[in-house]
Amino acid sequence: MEYSKEFKQALSEFSSVEKDRLIFRLLKKDKLLSKKLYFELIDPETTDQKREKMEENIREKAMLAAKYIGNSKYYLTIIRGISAEITEHLKVTTDKFGEVYLNLFLVNEILENNESFAHQRFDNVYKLYIYLINKIVRALLLIKKIDEDYWMEFDEILEKIDGKVHENRYLEKLFINNGIDFNWLRSENIPENFDLIIKDIKNKGFLR
Numbered sequence: 001m002e003y004s005k006e007f008k009q010a011l012s013e014f015s016s017v018e019k020d021r022l023i024f025r026l027l028k029k030d031k032l033l034s035k036k037l038y039f040e041l042i043d044p045e046t047t048d049q050k051r052e053k054m055e056e057n058i059r060e061k062a063m064l065a066a067k068y069i070g071n072s073k074y075y076l077t078i079i080r081g082i083s084a085e086i087t088e089h090l091k092v093t094t095d096k097f098g099e100v101y102l103n104l105f106l107v108n109e110i111l112e113n114n115e116s117f118a119h120q121r122f123d124n125v126y127k128l129y130i131y132l133i134n135k136i137v138r139a140l141l142l143i144k145k146i147d148e149d150y151w152m153e154f155d156e157i158l159e160k161i162d163g164k165v166h167e168n169r170y171l172e173k174l175f176i177n178n179g180i181d182f183n184w185l186r187s188e189n190i191p192e193n194f195d196l197i198i199k200d201i202k203n204k205g206f207l208r
Contacts, residue, residue: 036092051098054089055105058082062109069116072124076131082106083135097150100139104157107132111164122170129174134207136161137180137198143187144194151187158185178206 014022027034039050065078086102089095095102110132111117117125143154162185165171175182179201183189191197201207 032088032091035088039092047093047095047098050089050093051095051102054086054098054102057085058102058106059109062106063113066113066116069114069120069125072120072128076128079106079110079128079131096142096146100142100146100154101157103135104139104154104161107135108157108160108164111161111168117168117171125170126174129171130178130207132171133175133178133180136185137207140184140190141195141198144190144192148187155187158187161185179204 011019027037039045045053061078061082065075065082068075068078083103083106086098086106089102090099139154143151146154162182165175165182184191184194198207
C-alpha cells in the first residue's frame, strides 16, 4: 500500500501523545514488529548472540524431534516449526549470514540426529528429503550474494552435510535424480548462473 502526501502530512500533524497511542496500538497487533523494534532500540543482545541462541534452540529441538521420525508427517511439521523460528529470527535481526548458516545448521542437525533414516521406507521420507534438498539449494542461492569472507564458514557445514548425504543412499540418489551436482556443495563451485539452473530444474518438474 502506498501512502499519499496528504496522508503522511495528516500523520505528521498528530500530537506526541496521539502518535504514542497509535504506535502502541499497532505494536499490540503486530508482535513481529514489536520484537523488531525492541531489538533495534534497546535489546542488549547482538545479532551474533541471538544467532548463537538460535543454534542451541535448533540443536535441542532437532534432537527431541528425532524420536518422531517414524511418523514422517508429524516429524516434518515439527521441522517446519523450527524453520519458522529461524524465519522470525531473520525478520527481527535482518541477519543475512544467519539466513544461510542457520538453515544449513538445521539440515545438518536433522541428518545428525536421524540414523534411523536408513530404516525408513523411501515413500515415508520422500517429502522430508525434498524439503531438505530445497533448503540446501536455497542456501546455495543466497551464498552467491554474501561476501566471500564468509564462505569458509559455510563450507565447513556444507562439507558435513555432503558427508551425511553420501551415507544415505536414498537421499544421495534423490540429489542426483533432481539434478543437484555435489560439487556445488562448496561455495566457490556454485555456478554464476545457479539461479537459472535451478529454475530450469524446477520447470522440468523436479525438486517437488
